[in-house]
Amino acid sequence: MFASAKLQAIICTSRIQQAEQFYGGLLGLPLKARSQGALVYDVGGTPLRVSPVPSTRPSEHTVLGFAVPDIASAITVLRERGVTFERFPSFSHDQSGVVRAPDASRVAWFRDPDGNLLSVVQYSEP
DSSP states (O other), X not given: OGGGSOOOEEEEESOHHHHHIIIIIISOXXXXXXXXXXXXXXXXXXXXXXXXXXXXXXXXXXXXXXXXXXXXXXXXXXXXXXXXXXXOTTSOBOTTSOEEOTXXXXXXXXXXXXXXXXXXXXXXXX
């Protein structure tokens, strides 16, 4: 039953106006709908529901990731829009903040206005 279900991503925000500016404006995601106070964006055919909640805490782990064909370009665009990338002491980051995984995939992390940890990743070619 669930293997054929359509996946919906959900992220919580206690700052809906800032979240709208971040996801719609800064990331450039197209707003598809507003539903019961939530913002519903389209991310490559998958709905991303940004749902208002009374309070949130910054996440310690990645809650949402964006797979892109060119991570360097994505990082450049995000930096130009004011995004700061996270660095973690247990990982070896290159100058742009990217970590190379053992399979040659590359990933970098950043946060939304609520402190949710997001990633941008370029998977290695098989």
